[in-house]
Amino acid sequence: MKENNVTGASDDQLMQAVAHGDLDAFNIIVLRYQNHAWRTAYRLLGDAMEAEDVAQETFLKILKAAPLYRPTASFRTYLYTIAYRLCLDTRKKSRPSLMDMIPDRPSTSPSAVENLVSRERGEEIRHALESLPLNQRTAIVLKHDEGLSYAEIAQVMDTSLKSVEMLIRRAREKLQLKLFHLKIS
Amino acid sequence: MRCKKVLSHLNAYADHELSSSLSCEIDDHLHDCGTCQIQFEHILGVGDSLNALGVLPVPDGFADRVMTEARSSVLLGAENKNFFAWNRFSLQWFSELSIPVRLVACTTVLLAFFLGMTMSREISLSGSHRAAASREAGMEGFEWFSPSPPESLEHTYMILASSFDVGGISR
Numbered sequence: 001m002k003e004n005n006v007t008g009a010s011d012d013q014l015m016q017a018v019a020h021g022d023l024d025a026f027n028i029i030v031l032r033y034q035n036h037a038w039r040t041a042y043r044l045l046g047d048a049m050e051a052e053d054v055a056q057e058t059f060l061k062i063l064k065a066a067p068l069y070r071p072t073a074s075f076r077t078y079l080y081t082i083a084y085r086l087c088l089d090t091r092k093k094s095r096p097s098l099m100d101m102i103p104d105r106p107s108t109s110p111s112a113v114e115n116l117v118s119r120e121r122g123e124e125i126r127h128a129l130e131s132l133p134l135n136q137r138t139a140i141v142l143k144h145d146e147g148l149s150y151a152e153i154a155q156v157m158d159t160s161l162k163s164v165e166m167l168i169r170r171a172r173e174k175l176q177l178k179l180f181h182l183k184i185s
Numbered sequence: 186m187r188c189k190k191v192l193s194h195l196n197a198y199a200d201h202e203l204s205s206s207l208s209c210e211i212d213d214h215l216h217d218c219g220t221c222q223i224q225f226e227h228i229l230g231v232g233d234s235l236n237a238l239g240v241l242p243v244p245d246g247f248a249d250r251v252m253t254e255a256r257s258s259v260l261l262g263a264e265n266k267n268f269f270a271w272n273r274f275s276l277q278w279f280s281e282l283s284i285p286v287r288l289v290a291c292t293t294v295l296l297a298f299f300l301g302m303t304m305s306r307e308i309s310l311s312g313s314h315r316a317a318a319s320r321e322a323g324m325e326g327f328e329w330f331s332p333s334p335p336e337s338l339e340h341t342y343m344i345l346a347s348s349f350d351v352g353g354i355s356r
Contacts, residue, residue, distance in 0.1 A: 027252055039243075056247070060255060125237060126238060
């Protein structure tokens, strides 16, 4: 498939082309979804290097599994599912304790762009987010940052709608408590 | 609608996940209930805080790195595919046979193997037996001519050799 044909193609059409070995189509998928994959991995892991590894691995898994891909759900959900599972694996391997996930990262974090609030405020918010258990963080990140519906989040996390609703509710309650002193929330 | 029920649905309401009828009921309640309205604003406030984190940029050259890895993995995959294809082809004729024919083929190969083993053992044994018999008959060195078929050239030589005392050969 030529590049001018694939740029306007749907995700499923691109995946069909990738299944036939079309790397141009795969390139379009990478360009289209690199922000989503990277951002989600970074929000869930809190480390830029690990996030890049996970995002890259996500795309390579998509490439390898392309011949088996069936468009039963949206491609976006499929991508987030792979990224979420890789984040779970990475978290299990690298950091046994959730409290370790509150690092001070002076240089690796792309916080320069997060200057909509002051840097300190941004750090506080990010630390509050990273202090949440991974399942609550995943639910709130997929809802807020990625705009997934509860049903899609349930599919990504392989859980029920009720569980997703509960996870989001608890995550918001905790964030509310942690951010109360900043008078942001 | 009571506050308890409204509060239990407030997150889903904020995320537009409720049915239109339930949303309308909560709308009405929030209009009249200050406590629930404050709680709803807190939920929206958490969302604003998260939005304040901004959009994270992808690291420079990320897509290029992914594509480099993808190309190398595709090449590696093609090499592996060729290797396995060659292996499959080399045994393909066997896999295309029916099961009884496969059994017969396997049995034939095994029989040939054991027959070959037995024959080689017999030959080596008969050779050593012949050597021993020649030594007994004082015909050392001529054991490969014996037993020779009658009327053959070897047989004639053996008769001649036995009738003359030649080169230390004596009967």
